[in-house]
Amino acid sequence: DVKVTQSSRYLVKRTGEKVFLECVQDMDHENMFWYRQDPGLGLRLIYFSYDVKMKEKGDIPEGYSVSREKKERFSLILESASTNQTSMYLCASISGGGRYTEAFFGQGTRLTVV
Amino acid sequence: GEDVEQSLFLSVREGDSSVINCTYTDSSSTYLYWYKQEPGAGLQLLTYIFSNMDMKQDQRLTVLLNKKDKHLSLRIADTQTGDSAIYFCAESIVNQGGKLIFGQGTELSVKP
Numbered sequence: 001d002v003k004v005t006q007s008s009r010y011l012v013k014r015t016g017e018k019v020f021l022e023c024v025q026d027m028d029h030e031n032m033f034w035y036r037q038d039p040g041l042g043l044r045l046i047y048f049s050y051d052v053k054m055k056e057k058g059d060i061p062e063g064y065s066v067s068r069e070k071k072e073r074f075s076l077i078l079e080s081a082s083t084n085q086t087s088m089y090l091c092a093s094i095s096g097g098g099r100y101t102e103a104f105f106g107q108g109t110r111l112t113v114v
Numbered sequence: 115g116e117d118v119e120q121s122l123f124l125s126v127r128e129g130d131s132s133v134i135n136c137t138y139t140d141s142s143s144t145y146l147y148w149y150k151q152e153p154g155a156g157l158q159l160l161t162y163i164f165s166n167m168d169m170k171q172d173q174r175l176t177v178l179l180n181k182k183d184k185h186l187s188l189r190i191a192d193t194q195t196g197d198s199a200i201y202f203c204a205e206s207i208v209n210q211g212g213k214l215i216f217g218q219g220t221e222l223s224v225k226p
Contacts, residue, residue, distance in 0.1 A: 004156070033214070040122060042202065042218035043157075090156055094214070100145050101206045103214055105156030 003027055004093050006106035013113050019078040021109050023091030031094040032074035033058075033103070034066065036087045043090065049074055081113045120203055120217035127225050132190040134220045136203030139184060143205040146179065148188045151200040151219070160201070161188070190222075198224045 007022035025032065030051050035043040035058075045058030047066040055066050063085060067075040078085055088110050092103040117139045126132045138146065144165050149157040163170045163177045163186070170177045176189040190197055203217040 035216075040218060042118075042120075043216040045213070045215075048213065092157075092214075100162075101214060102159050102162075103149070103157070103204075105158070107154075107156050 003104045004091060004106040006089075006091050006109050008109050009107060011109060011111045013078075013081050013111065015082060015113055017078075017081045017113075019081050019111065019113075021076040021078075021089055021091075021111070023074045023076070023093075023106055024072050025074075025093035025104070026072065027093055027095065027104065028071065029093040029095055029104075030071070031101075032068070033092045033094065034064075034074065034076045035090045035092065036060070037090055037108070038087050046076065078111075081111075083113050085111065086113045087111060118203055118205060118215050118217035120201075120220045122218060123221050123223070125223045125225065126193050128193060128195055130193055132188075132193045132197070132222055132224075134188045134190075134201050134203075134222065136186040136188075136217055137184055138186065138203070138205045138215075138217075140205055140207060140215070141181075141184065142209070143207070145206055146177075146186050147204040147206070147214070148175075148177065149202040149204060149216070151202065153199070157202060193222075193224050195224045195226060198222055 004025045033048040034046045049068040065077045091106040147162045148160045150160045151157045174191045178187045200219040207213045
């Protein structure tokens with residue numbers, strides 16, 4: 001019963017390429033989030049979205065943009081990939097949004113920029 | 115701003131108890147969470163505690179909350195090799211639509 005699906009498990013891209021990471025959820029959640037995970041730094045929030053066509057910057061938005069054209073799909077875009085964007089990217093869909101929230105995560109995309 | 119801190123590594127022997135600690139800063143957090151990440155996978159919610167509780171027990175898991183010190187801990191009794199994973203503490207920011215702030219994650223290694 002897969003709930004949050006990320007389009008790729010592993011990606012290798014060249015410096016300067018435009019990269020699209022796709023995330024789809026089937027739980028009709030309004031809130032979706034993109035995090036990156038790096039050893040020793042935990043999960044850092046890149047962007048989030050509360051509704052279709054809405055987006056908010058997280059803690060580390062530089063070098064990234066997002067797109068939310070449909071409720072179930074939240075895309076992360078690396079405009080011009082750089083080696084310091086090599087990381088594990090995790091998408092989450094969140095139920096609640098009030099006091100109690102539960103995040104459902106995709107399996108992650110490990111991106112390597114060479 | 116909001117911040118959640120954890121130690122990075124913990125190593126225990128199979129059968130021992132594990133205690134993973136966490137401190138957080140946002141006193142308005144109504145719920146605090148523990149997530150587990152197994153190798154090669156995303157995170158899954160393990161347990162949570164409501165902020166007006168000081169303890170919650172769920173089978174081998176015990177969560178302790180000291181709201182005054184903003185300290186949260188997760189105790190795993192009779193730790194098994196299958197418990198080896200990264201454990202993340204998280205708090206939800208109520209006035210930001212429940213945005214979750216995660217700690218750095220504690221990598222638990224269980225040795226036979």
